[in-house]
Amino acid sequence: MSEVFNGLPAPWTVRYSKSKKREYFFNPETKASQWEEPEGTDHGLLKQYLAEHPLRVRCLHILCKHSGSRRPASHRSEHITISKAEAIDELQELQKRLESGESFESLAKERSDCSSYKRGGDLGFFGKGEMQSSFEKAAFALKVGETSGIVETESGVHLIKRVQ
Numbered sequence: 553m554s555e556v557f558n559g560l561p562a563p564w565t566v567r568y569s570k571s572k573k574r575e576y577f578f579n580p581e582t583k584a585s586q587w588e589e590p591e592g593t594d595h596g597l598l599k600q601y602l603a604e605h606p607l608r609v610r611c612l613h614i615l616c617k618h619s620g621s622r623r624p625a626s627h628r629s630e631h632i633t634i635s636k637a638e639a640i641d642e643l644q645e646l647q648k649r650l651e652s653g654e655s656f657e658s659l660a661k662e663r664s665d666c667s668s669y670k671r672g673g674d675l676g677f678f679g680k681g682e683m684q685s686s687f688e689k690a691a692f693a694l695k696v697g698e699t700s701g702i703v704e705t706e707s708g709v710h711l712i713k714r715v716q
């Protein structure tokens with residue numbers, strides 16, 4: 553993996569504190585953590601790095617659960633029995649409706665099996681390590697405003713739209 557320079561003196565890294573809702577700096581060798589930029593930080597490069605490598609993203613999503621989902625139940629059905637293939641077909645129909653101009657939020661409210669459906673699929677902000685890895689990988693690869701293809705997790709199959 554080629555090292556991407558973050559403007560910080562090695563081996564310092566930058567992380568996101570969910571409780572304080574701000575970034576902090578961590579030294580994996582000394583295990584030191586601090587709010588201030590470490591001595592020798594190139595502030596301009598750090599800002600550019602953070603613009604290209606967000607520490608957190610905010611996404612909407614539509615989840616179609618199926619018989620193989622970790623918890624095959626939702627506000628829509630106490631016992632979800634459709635197959636994974638059928639769930640994928642349903643998401644493909646929703647992709648067509650998105651392309652024809654329907655809003656992501658309205659389709660999430662109509663169809664998502666996640667309790668976030670009430671908020672138009674809005675999961676709020678999340679950082680690395682908070683969501684299932686395949687979901688996180690897809691979400692952090694999106695640009696703001698972009699919608700993913702079909703993403704599979706233990707919960708089912710998803711469409712993800714990054715909004716921040």
Ligand SMILES: O=C(N[C@H](Cc1nc2ccccc2[nH]1)C(=O)O)c1cc2ccccc2s1
Pocket residue numbers: 613615623665666667668674675676683684687705707
């Ligand atoms: O895990 C949740 N809901 C599960 C379904 C689910 N599984 C997910 C996996 C990755 C991302 C979102 C996901 N939602 C459920 O309702 O069975 C969450 C609901 C909400 C609601 C608001 C904000 C965050 C979350 S995370």
